Amino acid sequence: xxxxxTSMIMNDREIAERLAFLRLSPxxxxxxKALHSSLEGRHAAFIDDFYIQLQNFDTxxxxxxxxxxxxxxxxxxxxxxxxxxxxxxDLDYTKDRINIGVTHHRIGLKPQWYLGAYHYYLxxxxxxxxxxxxxxxxxCTDTMQAVIKVILFxxxxxxxxxxxxxxxxxxxxxxxxxSNIEGVIITDIRRQILHVNxxxxxxxxxxxxxxxxxxxTLLLPAQERETFISHWQDIKQGEPWQGESLLQHSQGNLFPxxxxxxxxxxxxxxxxHFIVEFSDISAYRTAQEALSQRTEELARSNKELEQxxxxxxxxxxxxxxxVASFTQLLSRRYRGKLDSDADEFIHYAVDGATRMQTLINDxxxxxxxxxxxxxxxxxxxxxxxQRALANLHVAIEESHAKIVYDELPNTHGDLTQLTQLFQxxxxxxVKFRGELPPEIGIKASDADKCWRIEIQDNGIGIAPExxxxxxxxxxxxxxxxxxxxxxxGLSICKKIIERHGGQIExxxxxxxxxxxxxxxxxxxxxxxx
Amino acid sequence: MSIENIGRVAEFLLVEDNPGxxxxxxxxxxxxxxxxxxxxxGDGMEAMAFLHREGKYxxxxxxxxxxxxxxxxxxxxxEVLAEIKADSNLKRIPVVIITSSEAExxxxxxxxxxxxxxxxxxxxxxxxIKVVQSIETFWLxxxxxxxxxxx
Numbered sequence: 001x002x003x004x005x006t007s008m009i010m011n012d013r014e015i016a017e018r019l020a021f022l023r024l025s026p027x028x029x030x031x032x033k034a035l036h037s038s039l040e041g042r043h044a045a046f047i048d049d050f051y052i053q054l055q056n057f058d059t060x061x062x063x064x065x066x067x068x069x070x071x072x073x074x075x076x077x078x079x080x081x082x083x084x085x086x087x088x089x090d091l092d093y094t095k096d097r098i099n100i101g102v103t104h105h106r107i108g109l110k111p112q113w114y115l116g117a118y119h120y121y122l123x124x125x126x127x128x129x130x131x132x133x134x135x136x137x138x139x140c141t142d143t144m145q146a147v148i149k150v151i152l153f154x155x156x157x158x159x160x161x162x163x164x165x166x167x168x169x170x171x172x173x174x175x176x177x178x179s180n181i182e183g184v185i186i187t188d189i190r191r192q193i194l195h196v197n198x199x200x201x202x203x204x205x206x207x208x209x210x211x212x213x214x215x216x217t218l219l220l221p222a223q224e225r226e227t228f229i230s231h232w233q234d235i236k237q238g239e240p241w242q243g244e245s246l247l248q249h250s251q252g253n254l255f256p257x258x259x260x261x262x263x264x265x266x267x268x269x270x271x272x273h274f275i276v277e278f279s280d281i282s283a284y285r286t287a288q289e290a291l292s293q294r295t296e297e298l299a300r301s302n303k304e305l306e307q308x309x310x311x312x313x314x315x316x317x318x319x320x321x322x323v324a325s326f327t328q329l330l331s332r333r334y335r336g337k338l339d340s341d342a343d344e345f346i347h348y349a350v351d352g353a354t355r356m357q358t359l360i361n362d363x364x365x366x367x368x369x370x371x372x373x374x375x376x377x378x379x380x381x382x383x384x385x386q387r388a389l390a391n392l393h394v395a396i397e398e399s400h401a402k403i404v405y406d407e408l409p410n411t412h413g414d415l416t417q418l419t420q421l422f423q424x425x426x427x428x429x430v431k432f433r434g435e436l437p438p439e440i441g442i443k444a445s446d447a448d449k450c451w452r453i454e455i456q457d458n459g460i461g462i463a464p465e466x467x468x469x470x471x472x473x474x475x476x477x478x479x480x481x482x483x484x485x486x487x488x489g490l491s492i493c494k495k496i497i498e499r500h501g502g503q504i505e506x507x508x509x510x511x512x513x514x515x516x517x518x519x520x521x522x523x524x525x526x527x528x529x
Numbered sequence: 530m531s532i533e534n535i536g537r538v539a540e541f542l543l544v545e546d547n548p549g550x551x552x553x554x555x556x557x558x559x560x561x562x563x564x565x566x567x568x569x570x571g572d573g574m575e576a577m578a579f580l581h582r583e584g585k586y587x588x589x590x591x592x593x594x595x596x597x598x599x600x601x602x603x604x605x606x607x608e609v610l611a612e613i614k615a616d617s618n619l620k621r622i623p624v625v626i627i628t629s630s631e632a633e634x635x636x637x638x639x640x641x642x643x644x645x646x647x648x649x650x651x652x653x654x655x656x657x658i659k660v661v662q663s664i665e666t667f668w669l670x671x672x673x674x675x676x677x678x679x680x
Contacts, residue, residue, distance in 0.1 A: 322550075
C-alpha cells in the first residue's frame with residue numbers, strides 16, 4: 001500500500017454514513033447475499049466475455065498483451081465482482097476498492113474504462129436478476145436497486161482513489177517544482193509568465209505576483225532581448241536551448257545566469273508552454289576567474305623562478321670565477337712558499353670554489369630545461385639512444401657494461417633533452433653498478449597516448465624510502481668519495497620528462513638493481529615557453 | 530712574416546671593466562715569450578677615445594690586436610665593435626671578443642659585425658691562461674697582421 005492512499009482510508013463510521021446515504025438497508029444486504037449464492041461460480045463466464053470486449057479497444061488491448069498477466073487480472077476481476085455482491089462492506093472491503101483505484105492510476109487506466117466495466121456487468125447481471133426473480137416483482141426491483149447502490153458506493157471509492165492519487169502526484173511534482181535549486185518559470189505560448197517557483201524570487205528579486213502575467217523578457221536586460229527572441233524561434237520548433245546570458249535583478253543590477261529553455265508539447269506535438277530554468281552563476285564565475293588568475297599567477301611565478309635560477313646561476317658565475325681563479329693563482333704561485341697552514345687553507349678555498357662552480361653549472365643546466373627550450377620535432381628514439389651511448393662510450397667500455405635494447409619508437413620532442421635523458425639514466429646504471437659488470441636492458445611499449453620506456457639495471461639498487469628523494473635537485477644518497485656528483489642527474493631527467501608530458505618512477509630495492517620507467521607523450525603541442 | 534719578427538713590441542688593447550679579469554690577463558701575458566705592451570681601458574667610451582687618440586690618449590699607440598669584453602659600462606662591446614668596423618681607419622685592426630656570455634645571439638651578432646674571433650672566458654684558471662696565451666701566440670706569431678704592412 002502506498003502513502004498516497006493511506007490518507008484516504010476511511011473509518012467504520014464514515015463507511016456506515018456513506019452506506020446510509022445510499023439507503024443500503026439490511027434487506028438489501030439479504031437480497032445481495034441471496035443473489036451472490038445464486039451466482040456462485042458464474043462470474044467466470046461474464047469475465048471471459050468482458051475480456052473479449054476489452055480486446056476491441058486500443059487503450060485496453062495495449063495494456064493486456066501478456067497472457068499470464070491477463071489470466072491473473074481475470075482472476076482478480078472475478079473475485080472483485082464476486083465480492084461486490086457478497087454483502088459485506090466493511091473497512092477491509094473499502095481498502096481493497098481504494099487500492100484498486102490507486103493501481104489503475106499507476107498503470108494509467110483512466111476511470112472511463114472502469115465505469116465501462118460496471119456497465120458491462122449491469123448489462124449482464126440485470127437480465128439475470130429479472131430471470132431469477134420473475135415470480136417476485138418486489139424482490140426483483142429491490143435486488144436491482146441494491147446492486148446499483150453498491151456499484152455506486154464502489155465507483156465513488158475507486159474514482160475518489162484515482163483522483164486522490166492524481167492529486168498526490170501533482171502535489172509531489174509541485175513540491176519538486178518549488179524546491180528546485182534553480183529558478184523555474186512556466187510561460188504560455190506567448191511567453192507570458194504563468195507560474196514561478198520560490199527560487200525565482202530568491203535569485204531575481206521579484207515577488208511572484210510581480211511576475212505572473214508579465215512577459216518573460218522582464219527578466220532580461222535590454223541588450224539581451226533580441227538574441228533571446230531569436231533563440232525562441234528554435235525553442236518553438238521543439239529544440240531546447242541552453243546557454244549563458246545576463247539577467248536583470250528587480251533592483252536593476254545584472255547577473256550572469258545559466259539558462260535552459262524547453263517547450264512543453266501536447267499530445268499532437270504542438271508546443272503549448274515553455275519552461276525556463278535558470279541559476280545565478282556569479283559565484284561560479286567569480287571562482288572561475290579567481291582560479292584562472294591564480295593559475296596565471298602560478299605560471300608566471302614559476303617562470304620567474306626559473307628565470308631567477310637561470311639569471312642567478314649565470315650571474316653568480318662571474319664573481320665565482322674571480323674567487324676560483326685567484327685562489328688557483330694563489331695556489332699556483334705560493335704553494336710550499338708559505339707555512340703548511342696556508343697551504344691547507346688555500347687547498348680548501350680552491351676545493352670549495354671548484355665545487356661551487358660545479359653546482360652552479362648544474363643549476364644552470366637544470367634551469368635551462370625550463371627557459372632555453374628548442375621546439376618539439378619528430379624524434380627517432382633509436383638515434384637518441386645511439387647518441388647517448390656514444391657520449392657514454394668511455395664509461396661503458398671501462399665498466400664492461402652489456403647493454404641490450406629493443407627497437408625504439410618514433411616520437412615528438414626535444415632531441416638534445418631526450419639524449420640527455422637517456423644519457424643520464426644509462427650513465428647512472430653504469431655508475432651505480434655492483435660487483436658484477438653492469439647489465440642494462442632498455443625496453444619500449446605502447447601505453448595508449450604515451451610511449452613507456454623501461455631502463456633496467458643490475459646495480460646497487462635504491463631502498464624504497466628514497467624513491468621520492470632521488471628526483472629532487474641536489475639530493476644524494478652516497479658520499480662523494482664513493483660516487484661523485486652533485487645529485488642533479490635525475491632531477492634533470494624528471495624535468496625533461498615533465499616537459500614532454502610524461503612521468504617517471506622507479507622500481508627497486510637495495511641490492512636488487514633498479515628499473516626506471518618513464519612515459520613520453522606521443523603527440524605534443526608546443527607549450528608556450 | 531709575423532709581428533714577433535719585425536723588431537718592435539706588439540701592442541695589445543684590452544677593453545675590460547673587471548679588474549680581476551684585467552689582472553688575470555696581465556698574469557697570463559707576463560708569462561708570454563713574445564714582447565708585448567698591454568694598454569687597458571675600463572669602458573667603451575674610453576676604448577673609442579683611446580683608438581681615436583683623444584684627450585689623455587693623444588700619444589696612445591695604435592694596437593695590433595684589440596681584446597674586447599662585451600659587457601661594458603657606458604658603451605657596450607657590440608657598440609664599440611660596430612664603431613671600429615665602420616671606421617675606415619680602424620676596421621683592419623683585429624678584434625677578439627673575450628666574454629663569459631655563451632648566448633648564441635651574441636656570437637651571431639658579433640660575427641655579423643665582422644668580429645675577427647669570439648672566445649669564451651674559461652671558468653678554470655689554467656684554461657683561462659691557456660686561452661689568453663693561445664690568443665697571443667696565434668695573433669702575434671702565426672697571423673700576418675695589416676699593421677706590419679702599414680708600418
